[in-house]
Amino acid sequence: MSSTVSSEMFDALTDMKLDDEWKSSTGKGVSVVIIDSGVDKFHSDLKGKIKNTFAAVRDGNRTVFEETDAGDSAGHGTACAGIISKIAPEADLSSIKVLGAGGLGDGHAFLAGLEFAIKQGYKIINLSLGTTKPQFVVPLNDLINRAYQAGCIIVAAGNNLPQPSYPSVFSSSLIAVSKSSETNYFDFGFNFGETIELTAPGVNVRTTWLNDGYRTLTGNSFACPHIVGVITLLLESFPDLTPFQVKSALYSIARRNQERKS
Amino acid sequence: MSEKNEHVIEKNLKALVEIVDVVNAMTLPIVKSIENLLVKSAAVMGSEEASVLVRDGDEGDLRFLSATGEVADQLINLRVPAGKGVAGFVFSSGQPMTISDTGQEASFYAEVDKKTGFSTETLLATPIQYQGNIIGVLEYVNRIGRPPYEPFTPEEMDRAALYADPIATLVNAYEAIVIFKDLGDEILSANSEINFEEIRGWLRGVRGNKNHKEMIDLAILIREVSMQGDAERILCKEILESFLSYSENNLQSKFSHL
Numbered sequence: 001m002s003s004t005v006s007s008e009m010f011d012a013l014t015d016m017k018l019d020d021e022w023k024s025s026t027g028k029g030v031s032v033v034i035i036d037s038g039v040d041k042f043h044s045d046l047k048g049k050i051k052n053t054f055a056a057v058r059d060g061n062r063t064v065f066e067e068t069d070a071g072d073s074a075g076h077g078t079a080c081a082g083i084i085s086k087i088a089p090e091a092d093l094s095s096i097k098v099l100g101a102g103g104l105g106d107g108h109a110f111l112a113g114l115e116f117a118i119k120q121g122y123k124i125i126n127l128s129l130g131t132t133k134p135q136f137v138v139p140l141n142d143l144i145n146r147a148y149q150a151g152c153i154i155v156a157a158g159n160n161l162p163q164p165s166y167p168s169v170f171s172s173s174l175i176a177v178s179k180s181s182e183t184n185y186f187d188f189g190f191n192f193g194e195t196i197e198l199t200a201p202g203v204n205v206r207t208t209w210l211n212d213g214y215r216t217l218t219g220n221s222f223a224c225p226h227i228v229g230v231i232t233l234l235l236e237s238f239p240d241l242t243p244f245q246v247k248s249a250l251y252s253i254a255r256r257n258q259e260r261k262s
Numbered sequence: 263m264s265e266k267n268e269h270v271i272e273k274n275l276k277a278l279v280e281i282v283d284v285v286n287a288m289t290l291p292i293v294k295s296i297e298n299l300l301v302k303s304a305a306v307m308g309s310e311e312a313s314v315l316v317r318d319g320d321e322g323d324l325r326f327l328s329a330t331g332e333v334a335d336q337l338i339n340l341r342v343p344a345g346k347g348v349a350g351f352v353f354s355s356g357q358p359m360t361i362s363d364t365g366q367e368a369s370f371y372a373e374v375d376k377k378t379g380f381s382t383e384t385l386l387a388t389p390i391q392y393q394g395n396i397i398g399v400l401e402y403v404n405r406i407g408r409p410p411y412e413p414f415t416p417e418e419m420d421r422a423a424l425y426a427d428p429i430a431t432l433v434n435a436y437e438a439i440v441i442f443k444d445l446g447d448e449i450l451s452a453n454s455e456i457n458f459e460e461i462r463g464w465l466r467g468v469r470g471n472k473n474h475k476e477m478i479d480l481a482i483l484i485r486e487v488s489m490q491g492d493a494e495r496i497l498c499k500e501i502l503e504s505f506l507s508y509s510e511n512n513l514q515s516k517f518s519h520l
Contacts, residue, residue, distance in 0.1 A: 074347060074350055129355050133394060161356075218359070218360040219358065
């Protein structure tokens, strides 16, 4: 007996027929937030598509979040937004800026940003960020579990370097992604048994950048928003999917991709 | 202030300047070693330019410590504000990244390019990590030859991370030494009564002194041995502590004979 679930078995088990109809969705009504270096909402490709832009601000010992037009200090968040928007042009995109000037990006802002996103009730969180510092393992794990229980789908980029990066290694409660040289975002792969289970386009990805520009980028950071985009489409067609069901659906799609290729 | 106190302060200040001078002498070979590694690794990576940025202050700012290539001299000590550009992102996120611009657009590394007149077209940036902390960024810029340049590959991204490891050890040693230098500079600049001309004259004399030269040589030797690895560092420390203990005992025994 085969130990893996075939696509037909998956359809029967989940009562969710995964034909290709969902692929023509636009992500309408699905809320997605990018926790990163901010997003340049005035970029020609993103104009009118970014709903809220928050930035971490220090208030004494606390980190609070305020609506801002501060934009993107590095280009990274704008690059992720461009990828998601290309796949799901009608998604409700928002940004939480935790990297940038004034000591942001110290891990605490990242944690606070994630907590803020979960409290705001976003359906999908794009985390093309992570930390290798062990002191953040427990609070991050706690937050990721809270998100999972709240039905919030977190997609995290795996570390490009050999050591583990958090939260991407908490693969039971989130979806972790690494880069592949594949170019079609529907042709993603699934490495069952690996910590970073999904592979998606992340090599020489052409996307939006600062100053209304475009760049060609390589890194797991850019594989992550491809999967976010795909999930956004999936959730428009199947809005009640739980994080577990979403991962199962991705697994099933990846298996079909594999079957088709072989 | 009594004449005796003034003499003590002068003596202490001179000792401090002497330490700062040793520290300065020690940072030079470290920076040179980083530069050598940059030259060799850039050749293997097929890159035209390479540079190392280190943290500058506590707010996430970066500063070019070492660079090779056409505009290396202009890059040294150039600052990149926190979170700005690819280097700023790589430093704050800890994630390597390659970026290329094969089109006709303006350079993406605008601020630094503007200052140096260089044109960055393809870039690989990877974090420099020491014991889990990100202490800088290693960058490779453009390819050898003429544009358009091939983008850096994921395999080269992995290779760059391997080069970042020995550079991290050197940057860490550099930073440890610079702490002393900054402390010394701070103390010296806080004392408005210092006659710097007099100190400079005295320092010139010190530099010509055989003992001072030997002290610098010894410091460099200790640094080199210590940087061979953890075991060497521990051994070096133990030997020096044994010598110190021997010397103290010897001194005490000399006193007892008096």
